[in-house]
Amino acid sequence: MSLRREATEPDHDGGRSPSARARQAQGSWARDAVIYEVYVRSFADGDGDGDGDLLGLVSRLEYLADLGVDALWLTPFYRSPMADGGYDVADYRAVDPLFGTLEDFDKLVAAAHERGLRVVIDVVPNHCSSEHAWFRAAVAAGPGSPERARFHFRPGRGETGELPPNDWWSVFGGPAWTRLADGEWYLHLFAPEQPDLNWTHPDVAAEFADVLRFWLDRGVDGLRVDVAHGLIKTFGAPDPVEGGVTDFGGAETPFFDQDGVHRIYRDWRSILDEYAPERVAVAEAWVPLDRLARYVRPDELHQAFNFEFLRTPWSAPEYRQTIDASLRAMAGVGAPTTWVMSNHDVIRHASRLAAGVGGEPGGVGSSDDATARADRALGLRRARAAALLLLALPGSAYLYQGEELGLPEVFDLPPEARQDPIFARTGGALAGRDGCRVPLPWSGSDPPYGFGTGSSWLPQPPEWAELSVDAQRERPDSTWALYRRALRLRRDLGALGDGELRWHSEPDSAVLVFERPGAPGVVCAVNLGSEAAAIIDGSLVMDGSLVIASDPLTPDGLLPPDVAAWFTR
Numbered sequence: 220m221s222l223r224r225e226a227t228e229p230d231h232d233g234g235r236s237p238s239a240r241a242r243q244a245q246g247s248w249a250r251d252a253v254i255y256e257v258y259v260r261s262f263a264d265g266d267g268d269g270d271g272d273l274l275g276l277v278s279r280l281e282y283l284a285d286l287g288v289d290a291l292w293l294t295p296f297y298r299s300p301m302a303d304g305g306y307d308v309a310d311y312r313a314v315d316p317l318f319g320t321l322e323d324f325d326k327l328v329a330a331a332h333e334r335g336l337r338v339v340i341d342v343v344p345n346h347c348s349s350e351h352a353w354f355r356a357a358v359a360a361g362p363g364s365p366e367r368a369r370f371h372f373r374p375g376r377g378e379t380g381e382l383p384p385n386d387w388w389s390v391f392g393g394p395a396w397t398r399l400a401d402g403e404w405y406l407h408l409f410a411p412e413q414p415d416l417n418w419t420h421p422d423v424a425a426e427f428a429d430v431l432r433f434w435l436d437r438g439v440d441g442l443r444v445d446v447a448h449g450l451i452k453t454f455g456a457p458d459p460v461e462g463g464v465t466d467f468g469g470a471e472t473p474f475f476d477q478d479g480v481h482r483i484y485r486d487w488r489s490i491l492d493e494y495a496p497e498r499v500a501v502a503e504a505w506v507p508l509d510r511l512a513r514y515v516r517p518d519e520l521h522q523a524f525n526f527e528f529l530r531t532p533w534s535a536p537e538y539r540q541t542i543d544a545s546l547r548a549m550a551g552v553g554a555p556t557t558w559v560m561s562n563h564d565v566i567r568h569a570s571r572l573a574a575g576v577g578g579e580p581g582g583v584g585s586s587d588d589a590t591a592r593a594d595r596a597l598g599l600r601r602a603r604a605a606a607l608l609l610l611a612l613p614g615s616a617y618l619y620q621g622e623e624l625g626l627p628e629v630f631d632l633p634p635e636a637r638q639d640p641i642f643a644r645t646g647g648a649l650a651g652r653d654g655c656r657v658p659l660p661w662s663g664s665d666p667p668y669g670f671g672t673g674s675s676w677l678p679q680p681p682e683w684a685e686l687s688v689d690a691q692r693e694r695p696d697s698t699w700a701l702y703r704r705a706l707r708l709r710r711d712l713g714a715l716g717d718g719e720l721r722w723h724s725e726p727d728s729a730v731l732v733f734e735r736p737g738a739p740g741v742v743c744a745v746n747l748g749s750e751a752a753a754i755i756d757g758s759l760v761m762d763g764s765l766v767i768a769s770d771p772l773t774p775d776g777l778l779p780p781d782v783a784a785w786f787t788r
């Protein structure tokens with residue numbers, strides 16, 4: 220792989236350089252980076268209050284450097300009432316006391332850079348918290364005030380304005396409008412505690428330009444743009460047909476993927492380009508691949524999460540189609556493709572891939588029998604194979620904390636422990652996303668398994684002792700050992716990372732076999748069928764030497780079902 224640390228080692232000067240554009244034309248560090256998502260509240264608790272925090276993360280940076288990832292993406296740690304896990308920001312320039320202080324953040328960036336790890340932070344521009352100073356001022360100032368113009372306030376329909384201004388729904392369930400005591404309604408595509416900002420108001424753009432610079436000046440290497448497809452709304456368009464509360468943007472709606480969002484990212488790109496070393500941005504946009512490519516045109520953001528890949532069911536022809544479509548779509552605009560299996564919004568893939576549930580955000584319904592179908596051994600086997608698939612594909616890979624431990628989804632959290640607003644807003648019809656956010660097990664035989672010295676904000680299952688980092692370090696065949704080895708190989712084998720992909724298997728084959736050309740070339744084979752397959756000495760790989768397999772091959776060298784392997788040739 221071609222992340223050249225010597226040449227691009229992060230420095231902390233926060234400086235700006237006129238040559239940034241020229242340097243970027245040669246290729247970005249993010250083109251083939253492995254970026255590890257840290258869900259800060261659940262990673263490591265430094266002060267024993269049961270919530271993960273920035274100093275907890277600092278104390279575990281060595282673990283991440285040793286694992287072999289290139290960068291961290293931190294979920295929001297800003298001042299927040301935590302109505303949506305911190306995606307409800309009350310102050311964009313302050314660290315919430317739950318997570319630490321600004322000084323802790325500076326320490327984190329410095330300590331990460333010392334270890335060659337880049338730091339990407341979450342930016343939440345679509346909405347703020349109802350506790351944000353702007354929203355409080357808007358509520359106090361009343362209808363028609365300039366303070367309200369920074370949000371989407373409207374009178375209601377009906378004789379006395381008792382009906383919401385239109386029928387838009389909240390992604391978290393229920394209507395997207397809430398009425399204030401003075402009779403006006405305000406828009407929130409997510410929870411009522413997350414009022415949408417009006418991006419056609421000049422104050423909003425100016426404020427975010429300043430917020431971006433605030434963090435870029437502190438040395439962050441990149442931004443993850445939350446709900447990147449939501450910032451511009453088309454009022455007055457016919458109401459869309461509701462796509463379901465788990466729909467983060469699949470259906471065509473007047474509040475997602477409107478053309479106006481791209482102007483914003485062009486402005487942001489010019490801010491990012493003022494900085495050296497290079498700063499990048501990744502879009503979270505739940506839109507089809509052809510639309511997604513528009514977010515990563517040369518003068519917009521650098522990457523976009525590939526949710527099509529995350530949503531692909533365990534089927535070789537379907538993966539092949541998604542992989543080809545992804546590469547095609549991104550190549551069309553010269554952007555790297557990304558590959559992602561899990562994040563803090565979806566069911567962990569070590570459960571999902573066996574349960575046959577989709578990768579939609581929102582969690583399973585409480586009446587769903589996914590728990591029963593989530594065969595633990597099968598899910599883990601597929602997740603291990605998926606890791607080798609993901610890390611062999613050309614482009615950049617996103618990992619979600621705990622997937623390197625093969626953590627399953629926790630389906631059976633008690634209702635009183637659940638904190639995701641999706642659970643409450645759907646009256647419990649959907650379980651929500653807490654099951655993928657359970658704090659990590661680090662060591663020991665009892666909860667909180669070294670997560671901290673106190674408790675953990677979500678309960679950890681009793682069987683997680685054997686999944687802890689320490690327990691897995693002892694076992695050469697552990698999932699942690701597999702990820703660590705694969706990440707090392709991905710760095711060492713020049714054919715992996717950015718570059719070309721050549722299929723060896725047929726489009727309808729149950730075994731995916733592709734080559735990453737190089738010297739040596741690397742062949743990745745993944746068996747998604749139900750029978751062991753001949754790959755060496757068969758027509759597929761010919762004479763390669765095995766470098767890593769997600770589970771053992773058969774004694775006569777066949778690739779068993781749900782196993783992936785890499786060969787050099």
Ligand code: GLC
Pocket residue numbers: 303306307343409445446503563564
């Ligand atoms: C993004 C985040 C999700 C959050 C939502 C609203 O989809 O990943 O966790 O709830 O935006 O900010």
